[in-house]
Amino acid sequence: MGSTVLKNGLVFAEGESFRRLDIEYENGVITALGKDLTGGENVVDCSGCLVLPGLADVHMHGACGADVSGGDRRSLDRISQYEFENGITLFCPAVMTFPQQKISDIVSCISEYASDCEKTDRALIAGIHLEGPFLNVRKCGAQKKEYIQMPDVHKLEKWQQAAKGMIKLVTIAPELPGALECISSLGDSIHFSLGHSCADYSAAKAAIDAGADHITHLFNAMTPFHHRDTGVVGAAADSEDCFVELICDGVHVSPAAVRAAFKLFGDRRIVLVSDSMEATGMPxxxxxxxxxxxxxKGSSARLEDGTLAGSVSDLYECMVNAVKMGIPLESAVRAATLNPCRSIGVSHRFGSICAGKAAHFLVVDKNELSVRKVI
Structure with missing residues (x-):
């Protein structure tokens, strides 16, 4: 098929800034960036557009009427197609709290689908996020209390075996017995994320010191940031290598809190996530x-008791919302592309536009920020 050149666009190069550049790619890999590239058998004119890396969502549960925990390939295929169409080229399906065997079945199905899917109009599955079951029942949110379990190294190893090594991220309440053992024992192969937790500062900091390097949906399902005990939020702020997820759907976190989070953590540690569920893209x-x-109903999804149950916004919507909330475009793009890839250890291949990385692009109208083309 030969190489393709994207010309005349403002390119978000190497996750740093927008520059007037051409991009050449071939066989799914970026081969060159520069001005006035003349090679390429195919040319895509990006005049009037921004060229972004494909977005990466490391925390999403579903979309378009399908649930990643449904345990079937058809649902995963529908979700992957929806994500791609909306600018997300890479994602981690997030598995909810279920009995032990069902979790094994779900992660096995995801792993098989990820290894077999060869369609070019589908988002790639970069890994699996276990959001449960090692959570505090007092902060369980929309997770089923009866299925919550204590952290257990051997259970996690069995799930990783069923997933063929694809579990990249595990949410865990650090104050629970066995949590620190899981983190210290398996932290070399899994990124542990603190969340659904009642941990105070000392418990959260101990978990981060043991190797946890991620926070699940900052501010949500955790103790609030109090001036005498700052809890998980304060422990993460004190730990420069810790990434923090942020749901910018306009429901989970207020615009002022979004701006405060970017000021507190900087735009190199914020990871925008959607936490989307199957109602995303649906009436x-x-x-x-x-x-x-x-x-x-409208912009939110709730259990019958009023508890928020994921979001109904995809990651692209969350990124645009962040900009509307006052976050600089460059910061919002970085938080939806490079940062999530760094947070799960795949930034050597994905998340930014530079030679040698995967050719995942999002062509966006520079004025309206509407998606023109996904590559």
């Missing part, structure tokens, strides 16, 4: 998350 109505009935 108002009744849906399911983690085996529980969820009602979507």
């Amino acid at each position: 108002d109505g009744e849906y399911v998350l983690g085996g529980q009935r969820v009602l979507k």
